[in-house]
Amino acid sequence: MSRKIARYLAEHTVETPCLVVDLDIIAQNYKRLAKAVPLARIFYAVKANPAAPVLGVLRDLGSNFDTASIYEIEHCIAHNIGPERISFGSTIKKERDIAAAFARGVRLFAFDSEAEIQKLGRAAPGAQVFCRIYFESAGADWPLSKKFGCSLDMAADLLTRAKELGLDPHGVSFHVGSQQTDPAQWDLALGKTKMLFTTLQERGIDLKMVNLGGGFPARYRKRIPGMETYGEAIMKAVTKHFGNELPALIVEPGRGVAGDAGIIQTEVVLISQKDYDAKKRWVYLDIGKFGGLPETMDEAIKYRLVTPHDGKPAGKVIIAGPTCDEVDVLYEKSGYDLPLDLAVGDKVQVLSAGAYTTTYSSVGFNGFPPLREVYI
Secondary structure (H helix, E strand, O other): OOHHHHHHHHHOOOOOOEEEEOHHHHHHHHHHHHHHOOOEEEEEEHHHOOOHHHHHHHHHHOOEEEEOOHHHHHHHHHOOOOHHHEEEOOOOOOHHHHHHHHHOOOOEEEEOOHHHHHHHHHHOOOOEEEEEEOOOOOOEEEOOOOOOOEOHHHHHHHHHHHHHOOOEEEEEEOOOOEEEOOOOHHHHHHHHHHHHHHHHHHOOOOOOEEEOOOOOOOOOOOOOOOHHHHHHHHHHHHHHHHOOOOOEEEEOOOHHHHHHHEEEEEEEEEEEOOOOOOOOEEEEEOOOHHHOOHHHHHHOOOOOEEOOOOOOOEEEEEEEOOOOOOOOEEEOOOOOEEEOOOOOOOEEEEOOOOOOOHHHOOOOHHHOOOOEEEEO
């Protein structure tokens, strides 16, 4: 937690649960990434945290923006972000949304299937397009390897088809998985990408861009390499596979920019045991899977927690949210210990919660309002 956030919490009464984001850290993380991958254009993943103050900081720093829907595109344009700085990065788009984005001036689109490239050919004539290839997300806490992308052979045919349809086959994208803890994964993906570049060159198509995706992690329970380590590994891999003929590069950070910038202030609602001999206490917070922490699904993302009693004797706990749904359990198997002095009414901070929390929050399950948010 930054000093700025700690000071804010000390000076203000915050209705919980509430996300508090330090915009200075957003800016610092962006600048660190820009320095770590100096040859790449940064397209911030709007879905991570689309709050107007976040977009404003990144817009003024020169960022571009990766969007997943026409609604995110309209949101960006409404906040004075020009369409030339926007990529429509989803591979699953309604044709009318493609047409709407094209009409607003967006000219960079992703695809990974024949049906999608046909839609782009009709609704975005002449646009720059890039094909997402399938890549296993080994080392990622939140994998993205099944739903998106296609094989290298299919990608080669689709990019060839794009040219036939009057589109500009601009490049290739991949994603090594969100919260990627192994920087070497970019080397493996770039090796496949280079093979695709060579195949297309033999067909008379010169690809010009590699979209390296996101995956840059936030600091949860597991220690991670610094941003500089990721940048060094990526640039080394790009040079290894492409030599002196470097393509244009794009990165799409979301969590790596916004994650560590925010904390969620939450409150202990109930502490109980299910049996007199139970070895674990149940600790119920006023936030759960439906209130902004769905990435605890399968206990994938393991947030660090801070309590007023840290450093005192602790015991094993199961941590759950406040709703009536049985799946609203955050951690049962991940070995969380919380202080024995923890009491109902105590405030607990969920660290590194600036990304993928507010946008995942339900709008009224059990009547609970969406996650509150403050930007300082």
